Amino acid sequence: MDSSSEYSLHHPKWHRHRTPIFWWVKRWVYICFIGREMTSVAVAYCAVLLTMVYRALQSGPEAYAALMSLLSHPAIIVLHVFALLAVLYHSITWFNLSPKAMVFRLGRWRVPDLMISGGNYAAWLLISGVIAWAYATG
């Protein structure tokens, strides 16, 4: 039995539906999924940005100032706003999924999923706070 041949007695032809290339626009949840996967591009971009910051730092104050003014270009700012939304989406989906992989136990008690993702968020806020504090106080 397969789908290639025509029907013959007692050998039904199965109907197979091929998944279309753009399967992921057919359902909202799939769009969210592809969106989540594409946040990795923003993540990679941030890596590039950080490398550029390092290059500027290594090359001296002028290069650094030039980079800073480049970053103030409106088009770049818009780009960064989108990138920021993407990495935020990345963080949120990541923290929500993390309890799925981890099971923590204290004695016989299993730490509930909500506490694990809650713990993630707490750590996130703390770390972000430290970074912001360090940055702002120079």
Next chain:
Amino acid sequence: MSAMKKSNDPFWWTLFGAGGAMTAMLVPMLLFLIGVATPLGWIEGPSYASVSQVMLHPLTKIAAFFLISLSLFHWAHRFRFTLYDGLQLKHLFQLIAVICYGGAVAGSLVAAYVIW
């Protein structure tokens, strides 16, 4: 079930996961400060001197290298599967894997060169 050969996926997946976790924690705030808040003048960015003092500290350098490299591997792994599934390019799997992971390796090397 086809070939029982040991998969390399656990290796890439580990890098992907480590990168995902690290970036999820660090990147949004960094990007917000450097890419949005400072350019818009919401806060004043630190001076070149203080930035380089912190950033060029050997420990920071190591951390930054890890962040950059793992981010790239995070991207490489996810992007590879998105190409497979989203665009149904599984038949090009070797080429895609080489481009994605190769890109991440190359990027890491460049970063190392730049940082040190």
Next chain:
Amino acid sequence: MAQAESLEYDVLIVGGGGAGLRAAIAVYETDPKMRIAVVSKVYPMRSHTVSAEGGAAAVIKPDDSLDDHAYDTISGADWMCDQDAVEAFVNEAPEEMLQLEHWGCPWSREEDGSVAVRSFGGMKIKRTWFASDKTGFHMLHTLFQTSLQYDPIERYDEWFVTKLLVDDGRCQGVVAIEMATGRVEPILAKSVIISTGGCGKIFPFTTNANIKNGDGMSLAYRAGVPLKDMEFIQYHPTGLPFTGILITEASRSEGGHLLNKDGYRYLQDYDLGTPEAEPVLRSMELGPRDRLSQAFIKEQEKGRTLVGEYGHYVHLDIRHLGEKVINSRLPFVRELCVKYENIDPVKEMIPVRPVIHYVMGGIHTDIDAATPLPGLFSAGEAACVSINGANRLGSNSLTELLVFGARAGKSAVAFAREQGGAGASVSAQVRDEQERLSRLRSGGGSESIAGLRKEMQDTMEEGAGIYRTEASLASSAEKIQQLQERVAKVAISDSSLTFNTELTAAIELSYMLDGAEAIIHSAINRTESRGSHQRTDHPDRDDENFLKHSLAYREQGGPPRMEYHPVVITRWPPGERVYGQKKG
């Protein structure tokens, strides 16, 4: 899917439910070289064992004893069961249940890690093992998954058996339709085990699934094997009227009330105690299942039930328990009502009525699961060993699947070892069957399947329901006879060979009519009341004349021939069945 050249096996099992799978594994355990086929009209894990909720009884705790389990079973059965079979059953039950534990069944546990047991209607001591409220589900999946590791067990999933092949005076296999292709093929075997489950769908309101049509009973009946004690059919007093979904007894033990159309707790009018605010054991709503079902009929006769789309019903009210208690103590009841019937018992009263739950009777077998036809064995709800007598005790049935499934497997191996090849007339029989089915499929009739089915179901409820009389039974007998003739002219609009469910529905209907016939005639001839068989014209138990099993033999074109078979009494002489105590 099995693709052997010629389909020949040592042991063939019809039915992939709890009994069938246990039998298959037992065959392998007894002799790993046996070639085994499991033929099932649905994928095994879809079998109706999957829907059993409550639990499975077996003595395991130190405060319990085998004799207690035996006595509870025998008295619950109103002394209609064979006591040697019951003794074998209670003896082997603990080991079978432990075996299932070793195979991975997720039994609910005590704090110390031992298996937990709960109390169950009619059992004086807590001995019912359970896997939360999905016991049958977990047992079936455990058996199925365990069976997957044995390569000699070949499965014919979605093959529908239409005939037993009998030659040389022994059963030599079956003819079955492969649903996916429409092929009609013989599957030959030296021993055949029937474990096709019950036949609740003969009645209009039942907890049973769509696939419970008594196929195997009819197959055996048509091959000359008698059906035993078919008059004993168990009602459960609280099923949902439309779907027949079971609302567990727990809803009443938590304090639910049964109300008639005037909002009156009518059970007080039927010698079942007086209404109290708090539930009292063995009183009112916690009376025995049969008495509650009977009270419903009396109430209906007085015109005090409600009438809806699906006939008469009363209300089960648990609203006063409050949302918190309902959520914590009866979550599954709420889930079933909300998800499958669109009723929220926190806010609404639940419509309920007595529904057919279980058939005590079935294919006549001895204590080793052998039927009178050499080479044919049977186990599970399709069989009547009998350990359920006139009334099955809740939670004995799942255990029965294991104990007698395993016994059937062993007996089938012993028999298969002695046999040679297939008989000469088999291929002619196969050809006849292929032609019969192809004629049936090409249609031409005028009777509607759904129409005939409804007439049959209504007739059975009217004539052979909770209360029966000579007159009601006689008129139903006549009606069933007519339906037997009309079913020959059934219209089938679907001529496809591929997954033709209209064809199988027509065959199932004819199976059910055989079961109906056996039920009605067994009931007419039992002029006493015992257990679930209540004759208003013969209200008393009559041990003098009726402490014996009914055997219905099929007769061509007429009512079955009735014979009787002694009940085996070993250590427990018939006594009064006093309530008092709750029965299952």
Next chain:
Amino acid sequence: MPTNITLEVLRYMPEDGGAPVFQEYEVPLRSDWVVLDALNHVKDHIDGTLSYRWSCRMGVCGSCGMMVNGEPTLTCAAFLESFAPGPIRVEPLAHFPVIRDLVVEGSDFMTKLKDVKPWVIRKEEKPLSEGEYRQTPEELADFKQYSMCINCMLCYSACPVYGLEPGFTGPAALALAQRYNLDNRDQGNEERMELLSNDEGIWSCTMVGECSEVCPKGVDPAGAIQRYKLAGAADWWKSLITRKSK
């Protein structure tokens, strides 16, 4: 409230040789009816040729899964009312070959179930005479969730990876493997890891997560696979180190 609702049912007859087509049926819109009841109404009173599977009508046998308005659904647990005013589209489960009408071919799924060795594997059997294996309620809770799967295959229909790569072991089978891995009576962890830590096993899953969303029994196959990957990765590094040290 209208009294009727329209079903658009995908019909496929292999003997006709043609492609599947939608056929419309008007059925009464009743508050206690689920989509499956409507199909039964069609079968009994309108069109006897419609083919589909069902049995328990209480969400436990797992046979009545179909696509309802594009979502994998147990039709015995989907009230008509929730789709009013309609029409309701009923199609066979996605990603499986269609045998006829709403009946899909399930043997690939059955093979995969078997492939993960879903039975208790032990180095040494404990004799029955020594009684049960001890298992505390907490140990039971570790795997209980993964044992609730009714094999309805909805998760396979929801998983795009399975749709693209039929070789993928898939959510329910992997969850079932975890069910045994996490059962303290079982010792087959390594054996199963050998089988499933490959490109068609756990590493094919890209964590779309829809399998868990559509699962009617709360099995959470996505979580099971994610935990499996973590274990698989740990295993891989461990074996790398032990190989090195040899």
